[in-house]
Amino acid sequence: MADLDPVIHQPVRLRIMASLASLHETEAAEFTFLRDLLGLTDGNLGAHVRKLEEEGYISIEKAFVQRKPRTYIALSGKGRKAFKGHVAALQTILKGRQ
Amino acid sequence: MEADEAQLALDQIRAAAEQTRRAVARSGTGWIFVIWGCVWFAGYLGSQLLGGARSGVAWLVLDILGGVATAIVGMRTRRRVRVAYGWRMAGVWLALMAYVGLLVWIAGPMAADRLVLFITVAISFGYVFIGLWLSPVLLWTGVGLTALAILGWLLMPAYLGYWIAFLGGGGLIGLGIYILRAWK
Numbered sequence: 001m002a003d004l005d006p007v008i009h010q011p012v013r014l015r016i017m018a019s020l021a022s023l024h025e026t027e028a029a030e031f032t033f034l035r036d037l038l039g040l041t042d043g044n045l046g047a048h049v050r051k052l053e054e055e056g057y058i059s060i061e062k063a064f065v066q067r068k069p070r071t072y073i074a075l076s077g078k079g080r081k082a083f084k085g086h087v088a089a090l091q092t093i094l095k096g097r098q
Numbered sequence: 099m100e101a102d103e104a105q106l107a108l109d110q111i112r113a114a115a116e117q118t119r120r121a122v123a124r125s126g127t128g129w130i131f132v133i134w135g136c137v138w139f140a141g142y143l144g145s146q147l148l149g150g151a152r153s154g155v156a157w158l159v160l161d162i163l164g165g166v167a168t169a170i171v172g173m174r175t176r177r178r179v180r181v182a183y184g185w186r187m188a189g190v191w192l193a194l195m196a197y198v199g200l201l202v203w204i205a206g207p208m209a210a211d212r213l214v215l216f217i218t219v220a221i222s223f224g225y226v227f228i229g230l231w232l233s234p235v236l237l238w239t240g241v242g243l244t245a246l247a248i249l250g251w252l253l254m255p256a257y258l259g260y261w262i263a264f265l266g267g268g269g270l271i272g273l274g275i276y277i278l279r280a281w282k
Contacts, residue, residue, distance in 0.1 A: 004099065014107060015114040022115035023122070023179060024232060033178040037121055038114070063180075065173075072180050087111065093104040 005086045007055050012040065013048050017083045020058065020075040028061065028074035049073060057082055126175035127235070130168055131274030137164040139267030145214055146259025161195070187228060194224045211255040218247040218262055239273065 008017050015038050020029060035045045052058045057079030061072045075083070137160045144156040165188075198220045202208070208216065222243040229237025243266055250261035 009107075011107075011110065015110055018111040018114035019118040022118045026232065027122075028180045029118070030178050030180065033121070037117060070180075087108070090104040090108050090111075093099055094101050094108065096101065 003085070004089045005082050007051065007057070008083060008086045010048070012038070012044065013052060014086075016045070016048055016052065017057070017075070017079065017086075020073065021080060021083050023075070025075075025080075028059075028072035031071040031073060034073060052079070055079075055082075122175070122179050126171055126179075128274045128276075128278035129171045131239075131270050131277060133164055133167045133171070133274075135267050135270030135272070135274055137161065137267075138270055139263050142214070142259045142263035142267060145210075146257070146263065149210060187232075190228060191224060194220065211251060211258045214258045214262065215247055215251045218266070219244055222247065235273075239270070242269070 008014055016034065019034060019037065023029060031045065031049075034040075035042060038045070040048075049058065049060065053060055055078075057076060059074050059076050061074070063070050063072060141157050141160045144160075145153045148156060198217060201220075202213065202216065205216075222240045225236050225240025225243065227240075229235070229240055246265055246269070247258075247262060250258050250265070254261060
């Protein structure tokens with residue numbers, strides 16, 4: 001049985017990971033897009049993104065698009081695996097009740 | 099952790115995932131289907147009505163317009179989500195079009211309905227190829243367009259242009275509108 005991941009379990013990080021996991025492996029979300037989508041502030045999203053990056057769950061890439069700096073965030077292979085494990089653990093808990 | 103908390107977390111995951119997919123689709127996918135549906139509709143109608151070299155010129159102009167419109171949508175989408183290999187996808191389409199042109203030239207003169215079928219199946223292969231790589235929606239769109247083209251050729255070869263314009267082009271427009279509305 002997979003265990004709950006304490007890093008992903010935090011509600012904001014759970015939503016960030018869910019949002020990134022819903023993208024294709026070749027896709028990366030832009031920082032402000034993710035911020036607006038999840039209704040977060042720059043500081044709040046930045047803090048959680050740093051934590052996820054420290055764990056190696058996401059990768060961050062900075063680029064210029066139409067001369068404007070953009071930050072793209074993508075789920076890493078490790079992050080995708082950890083997220084799947086976390087979801088499996090949640091489903092196991094739910095099945096235990098049923 | 100209690101089961102109620104697990105359920106709540108799973109609901110949050112589902113909501114965040116749906117919200118993200120919808121936002122991405124609204125900004126790009128739906129419009130790209132509408133654009134290429136319009137290109138197919140006008141192009142095949144032109145093939146049926148104009149025929150010959152004039153239809154070839156019409157296709158060239160429509161493909162350029164479609165490419166420019168897709169690039170604009172792509173740039174807008176890139177403000178939200180960046181797709182790796184985007185330039186390779188454009189390369190796949192350009193290579194496919196060039197090779198289709200080359201193959202048509204090598205094959206020599208072909209009856210109009212067979213030429214329309216050949217080009218349609220070749221372009222549908224592009225959808226299947228990129229779909230296998232990136233997206234089930236594109237994969238099934240390609241399979242559907244191929245089946246539609248072959249069915250039209252078997253049933254009414256003389257009106258294949260109309261058949262693909264209305265069912266193929268119309269289908270792509272319909273799929274685009276469905277994505278734009280359903281994923282709102």
